[in-house]
Amino acid sequence: MMEDVRSAIKEANQRFMNAFKAGDAAAVAALYTPDARILPPDAQMMEGAEAIRSFWHGAMQSGLTAAKLETVDVESSGDLAYEVGRFALYKQGDGGEIIAGAGKYVVVWKRQNGGWKLAADIWNASTRAPA
Amino acid sequence: MMEDVRSAIKEANQRFMNAFKAGDAAAVAALYTPDARILPPDAQMMEGAEAIRSFWHGAMQSGLTAAKLETVDVESSGDLAYEVGRFALYKQGDGGEIIAGAGKYVVVWKRQNGGWKLAADIWNASTRAPA
Numbered sequence: 263m264m265e266d267v268r269s270a271i272k273e274a275n276q277r278f279m280n281a282f283k284a285g286d287a288a289a290v291a292a293l294y295t296p297d298a299r300i301l302p303p304d305a306q307m308m309e310g311a312e313a314i315r316s317f318w319h320g321a322m323q324s325g326l327t328a329a330k331l332e333t334v335d336v337e338s339s340g341d342l343a344y345e346v347g348r349f350a351l352y353k354q355g356d357g358g359e360i361i362a363g364a365g366k367y368v369v370v371w372k373r374q375n376g377g378w379k380l381a382a383d384i385w386n387a388s389t390r391a392p393a
Numbered sequence: 394m395m396e397d398v399r400s401a402i403k404e405a406n407q408r409f410m411n412a413f414k415a416g417d418a419a420a421v422a423a424l425y426t427p428d429a430r431i432l433p434p435d436a437q438m439m440e441g442a443e444a445i446r447s448f449w450h451g452a453m454q455s456g457l458t459a460a461k462l463e464t465v466d467v468e469s470s471g472d473l474a475y476e477v478g479r480f481a482l483y484k485q486g487d488g489g490e491i492i493a494g495a496g497k498y499v500v501v502w503k504r505q506n507g508g509w510k511l512a513a514d515i516w517n518a519s520t521r522a523p524a
Contacts, residue, residue, distance in 0.1 A: 301497050304521040339473035344501045366432050368499050368515045370475045384499045386517040390435040
């Protein structure tokens with residue numbers, strides 16, 4: 263049962279990465295619950311599918327080409343689960359993709375209609391950005 | 394039932410604020426589960442009571458005098474709950490306490506031995522820090 267949740271989350275993260283790489287912000291946003299919240303660093307928290315689509319669209323427009331998500335831990339109770347993980351964001355450099363930022367995250371997942379969706383998504387950097 | 398969880402979390406947050414104001418990092422750390430994780434901005438994730446005590450002790454030593462926690466939303470399922478909130482950190486200024494930093498957080502709470510404890514605690518700033 264616990265393994266099922268972990269697998270479902272792993273699959274959803276793979277869909278997140280694929281959609282991001284495809285530059286498809288709407289497909290990324292569709293992985294969240296309709297009233298989900300994202301809490302990006304150095305920005306106000308945002309709520310709802312359109313705000314989330316718009317945020318990720320902006321991130322892609324700013325030059326991010328890919329996101330890598332790596333699960334560290336998952337625990338669940340009923341229709342709620344949380345994931346602790348590490349991420350890296352990539353952009354195009356002169357000689358190929360380079361890391362634009364890296365850090366860690368907590369995602370709260372909710373089971374809705376049999377599938378697991380992101381309900382709250384917060385992240386931050388693991389080292390201080392150069393000034 | 395949902396209201397009970399929200400009340401319990403509100404009480405635990407009040408204990409957090411009281412312990413912080415008293416400069417008692419051990420009392421702050423005691424509000425977390427023994428294997429809890431904290432994910433502070435611009436730092437690696439840390440795990441376990443001693444790492445968490447040491448982190449908050451360092452924050453107090455650096456001059457932080459108080460933390461204010463304000464719950465925005467709580468949802469729960471069984472022995473797991475999550476809270477979305479806003480925080481402010483204070484330090485001593487010339488004319489009294491001033492804000493040292495402010496932002497938002499997600500805390501994953503776990504029910505253990507009948508009480509709710511922080512199991513994962515992550516936060517970030519709501520505006521970009523001046524360079």
